[in-house]
Amino acid sequence: MHDIDTLADLAQGGVATVSALISSGGIRRRLQDIGLIPGTKVECIQKSPLGDPSAYLIRGAVIALRSEDSSNILILR
Amino acid sequence: MGAASTGFILDKLDFNKVVALVGNPNVGKSTIFNGLTGLNQHTGNWPGKTVTNAQGSCQYKGQNYILVDLPGSYSLMAHSAEEEVTRDFICFKKPDAVVVVCDATCLERNLNLVLQIMEITDNIIVCVNLIDEAEKKGISIDAASLSNMLNVPVVVSSARGKIGLDILKEEIFELKYNRALHKTIYPKYIEDAIESIIPFIDNIEGVSQRWLALKLLEGDKAFIRLIAEQFNIDLEKNMGLANELKGVKNSWDEAGITNEMVNDDIVSSIVKTAEGIGHKAITYQNKAYADKDRKIDKVLTDKWLxxxxxxxxxxxxxxxxxxxxxxxxxxxxxxxxxxxxxxxxxxxxxxxxxxxxxxxxxxxxxxxxxxxxxxxxxxxxxxxxxxxxxxxxxxxxxxxxxxxxxxxxxxxxxxxxxxxxxxxxxxxxxxxxxxxxxxxxxxxxxxxxxxxxxxxxxxxxxxxxxxxxxxxxxxxxxxxxxxxxxxxxxxxxxxxxxxxxxxxxxxxxxxxxxxxxxxxxxxxxxxxxxxxxxxxxxxxxxxxxxxxxxxxxxxxxxxxxxxxxxxxxxxxxxxxxxxxxxxxxxxxxxxxxxxxxxxxxxxxxxxxxxxxxxxxxxxxxxxxxxxxxxxxxxxxxxxxxxxxxxxxxxxxxxxxxxxxxxxxxxxxxxxxxxxxxxxxxxxxxxxxxxxxxxxxxxx
Known part of the structure; x- marks a missing residue:
């Protein structure tokens, strides 16, 4: 039932573009501050050994996000 | 003012100039701070906050400087304790210079903070640090073009090798105030609103009116109250301003513009401006510049290893x-x-x-x-x-x-x-x-x-x-x-x-x-x-x-x-x-x-x-x-x-x-x-x- 893809669905090595953020409040600002705005290209570069969190390449920096947060970021492949 | 109310460990006397160091975490800000101050430093806490406050002093060409190492922050908008300390210091303590330390290997994201600080103050110097790391990765930074675009002095440094510290001192010494800095341009409806409320905003020395306008439009009530405490100017009681602001908000409501959209547009404009400037100032000679790091990560964070x-x-x-x-x-x-x-x-x-x-x-x-x-x-x-x-x-x-x-x-x-x-x-x-x-x-x-x-x-x-x-x-x-x-x-x-x-x-x-x-x-x-x-x-x-x-x-x-x-x-x-x-x-x-x-x-x-x-x-x-x-x-x-x-x-x-x-x-x-x-x-x-x-x- 994945009509809409989220960043959490991105497999290791996958590249996508952010289309919208669903999260709200402080974490929304935090995500925008690290450059996650619609149109930003993101690459999933590494899953942690236990499967979560995952590390993403965002505007030249590597940032780890938990699946709870990455599933609130909508993407276009 | 006493030490407790200013947050100063060292005395701010008239003949001392205050220089604030700001930057993202992990950009080598402390190394620059240590390089400038040597052993003349003191650490403590910001009054009432569990945020470390490090201050030091240095002399250059007979001028005495107090350096304040502000806590590492990605932004000034997300309201963590660190970010509030940084924002309030720049805004209320009116440092004579703000040095924004950036990581050359990740400059674009760092520019985000630079642009936000440029909204508040003109007294800014950009220090592109870790340039040696960037060179190793085949990333080159055109400091002159960056300086031209921002209209801000840009110093390139490799804090580890102590390159650039003397130039940084010279720039701090020579810093000229009241320049026309590059301003981030927001979507038209926000720019129009800024223009319409600015004439009503009280003139507060050292605080940019454009920035205050932004804070008002964002609806950052806590900050407006802080302004009232610090300067005894309560913008909420300014009737002309309140009416104008109400007009703007009403028209936005009619157009279906929510507070979240305004906030999003402000952040997005800054991020996109940083992206635009970054594209012109940064060249990646080697697209695969981070391959080595990724290979190490593959081992150190591997599922089995x-x-x-x-x-x-x-x-x-x-x-x-x-x-x-x-x-x-x-x-x-x-x-x-x-x-x-x-x-x-x-x-x-x-x-x-x-x-x-x-x-x-x-x-x-x-x-x-x-x-x-x-x-x-x-x-x-x-x-x-x-x-x-x-x-x-x-x-x-x-x-x-x-x-x-x-x-x-x-x-x-x-x-x-x-x-x-x-x-x-x-x-x-x-x-x-x-x-x-x-x-x-x-x-x-x-x-x-x-x-x-x-x-x-x-x-x-x-x-x-x-x-x-x-x-x-x-x-x-x-x-x-x-x-x-x-x-x-x-x-x-x-x-x-x-x-x-x-x-x-x-x-x-x-x-x-x-x-x-x-x-x-x-x-x-x-x-x-x-x-x-x-x-x-x-x-x-x-x-x-x-x-x-x-x-x-x-x-x-x-x-x-x-x-x-x-x-x-x-x-x-x-x-x-x-x-x-x-x-x-x-x-x-x-x-x-x-x-x-x-x-x-x-x-x-x-x-x-x-x-x-x-x-x-x-x-x-x-x-x-x-x-x-x-x-x-x-x-x-x-x-x-x-x-x-x-x-x-x-x-x-x-x-x-x-x-x-x-x-x-x-x-x-x-x-x-x-x-x-x-x-x-x-x-x-x-x-x-x-x-x-x-x-x-x-x-």
Whole structure:
């Protein structure tokens, strides 16, 4: 039932573009501050050994996000 | 204004100029700060906040500067304690210059902060740091074009190689004010609104009206109230402004523009402006510039290799520490007993009263000698090794690997970092918990930090392991075996951390894991020589000095207790006899428990107290090698089971007094301090009790 893809669905090595953020409040600002705005290209570069969190390449920096947060970021492949 | 109200440790006098250093975390801001100020620096806390405040001073061309190292922040808009301190300082303290330190390997994201600060102040200098790292990766930065686009001085520096610091000083000296800086352009409806409300905004010296307009349009009520407090100008009571603002908000409501959309558009404009400027100023000669880092990550955070590598690294560090410390410890110990003979001769030559000379030599001198010979070598080896690991960028990967487990315990992955700091000193680990944003998760990390054995405890653990469990094994295997046992004890501490974190999350500190972002910075080659000098001077000697300061008076007190009699029994025996029946339940004896109680000011003196107490009771005249100490312990009834109980209790009992005071300071509550004392003590006693009972039944 994945009509809409989220960043959490991105497999290791996958590249996508952010289309919208669903999260709200402080974490929304935090995500925008690290450059996650619609149109930003993101690459999933590494899953942690236990499967979560995952590390993403965002505007030249590597940032780890938990699946709870990455599933609130909508993407276009 | 007094120091408390300005947050200044140093005095801001008229002839001093104030320079603020700002930047993202991990950009080498502290290195620049150290490079500029040298040793002229002081650290403290911002008044009323648990945010570190470092200030220093330097002179250039006869001008005196006060440098303020503001806390690392990604942005000024997300309202963490660090970001508020940074924003308020720039806004209200009107520094003469703001130096924004950026990471050249990740400049675009750093420009985000630069642009936000440019909204507030004109007195800005951009310092593109770590340029050497960027060059290595084939990233080149066109500083001249960056400077032209922003209309701000841009200095390129490699703080590690000290390139650029003199130019930075010159730019600070030459900084011209009131320039027309590059401004971020927002969507038209926001620009129109800014233009319409600006004429109504009171003129506040040093605060940009455009920026105030933005804050009003964002609806940042808390900040507007802060302005009212600071300048006695309440913008909310300005009727003209209120009406105009209401008009704007009404028209936005009609157009279906929500507050969230306004906020999004403001952030997006800044991010896109940074992107645009970045594209012009940054060239990537090598598209695959980060391939090496990715390859290292593939190993260090690999599904199968990640955890074994972590374990092996820990084993290697402990193995090097234990084997390396062995010989110098022995050497120091010999030196101290040689000196002891001469001291005794000296005292008898000076015809000092026997009471005085014995108190000073058997009490004070021996305790200090033990602390130095047992603690200094492992610390002088462990601290540099650990700092190398820290500088290389590996520790955030540990947090990355373990985060899932922390999440299961409803805690934060960054707790792994604060636990690592705890190896050095639990008080430092507790303070380090400031990096955890969620107050609930921060408390969990603070309360459980004591489960990591600090440097005051693990030399004693190493000594007990070598005496009771390694025996006659050869140097290599002995060292390895000790490392394995020590790692298992630490592993037990880690497991307890998880269990207690989970229990706290479903009882006292109920809640679900919060959101977090963890940056995995680029790997950096540590500067070995600098690391060794810095960690020995700053960390090892500092910790050692503190231990000696506690050990010296404690040595005298314990000697007095062992040599003053009431009704024919020494005070020490009175106390240990009193505790003895209770301590036996946990497989220890009264002396051991008394030593832990007396050792509360610093755990490193627990072992010397035990030894001295036994020596006062027995007849051993000379403090010698580990095998002689083992004989002394065995004479006093120690078995391998006693050794295990002492190690368990050393790992899990009340935090030392410094750590307790720090917990009180960081949590602002005696209640949480009490919880942090009760939980590990209870668990330690419980495990020792269970272990002793089971042993009793089996035998």
């Amino acid at each position: 990640g955890f074994p590598v972590m374990l092996i690294m820990m084993l290697i560090i402990f193995w090097i520490t234990i084997s390396g410390a062995n010989y110098p410890s022995q050497l120091l110990s010999n030196l101290f007993s040689y000196l002891e003979k001469h001291l005794l001769n000296l005292f008898s030559f000076a015809q000092a009263p026997r009471f005085i000379s014995e108190m000073l030599i058997f009490g004070l001198y021996r305790t200090v000698a033990w602390v130095v010979s047992v603690m200094l070598p492992p610390m002088a080896i462990f601290f540099p090794l650990f700092t190398i690991l820290e500088d290389s960028g590996y520790l955030p990967r540990v947090a990355f690997n373990l985060d899932r487990v922390y999440k299961k315990c409803s805690a934060c992955g960054k707790q792994a970092l604060t636990m690592c700091m705890g190896f050095g000193c639990n008080a430092v680990g507790v303070t380090g918990c400031r990096i955890i944003d969620s107050p609930r998760e921060r408390l969990i990390a603070i309360i459980t930090n004591n489960f990591v054995p600090c440097n005051g405890r693990f030399p004693a653990l190493i000594a007990i392991i070598s005496m009771f469990f390694v025996g006659q094994a050869s140097a290599f295997f002995g060292g390895m075996l000790s490392a394995i046992i020590l790692t298992s004890i630490i592993f037990l501490g880690v497991i307890m951390t998880f269990i207690v974190s989970k229990l706290l999350s479903i009882t006292l500190l109920k809640g679900v894991p919060s959101s977090f972002t963890l940056e995995l910075p680029p790997y950096r080659k540590p500067q070995f020589i600098k690391v060794i000098v810095r960690s020995i001077l700053d960390r090892a000697l500092f910790v050692l000095g503190r231990s000696i300061a506690v050990a010296a008076p404690a040595g005298i007190i314990i000697w007095l207790m062992a040599n003053t009699s009431l009704n024919g029994v020494t005070i020490l025996n009175h106390c240990s006899n009193f505790l003895d029946p209770f301590a036996r339940l946990f497989g220890m004896d009264g002396v051991i428990l008394l030593a832990f109680i007396l050792g509360s000011p610093a755990n490193e003196i627990v072992t010397p107290i035990i030894i001295m107490a036994y020596m006062a009771q027995g007849s051993l005249a000379q403090l010698g090698s580990l095998s002689e100490i083992k004989a002394l312990l065995v004479d006093n009834g120690w078995t391998w089971a006693t050794a295990i109980n002492v190690m368990i209790f050393s790992l899990m009992h009340w935090p030392c007094s410094t750590a307790c005071i720090t917990i009180k300071k960081e949590t602002g509550s005696f209640g949480w301090m009490a919880v942090s004392i009760i939980i590990p003590t209870f668990i330690g006693l419980f495990i020792c009790f269970a272990f002793t009972s089971v042993l009793g039944i089996v035998s």
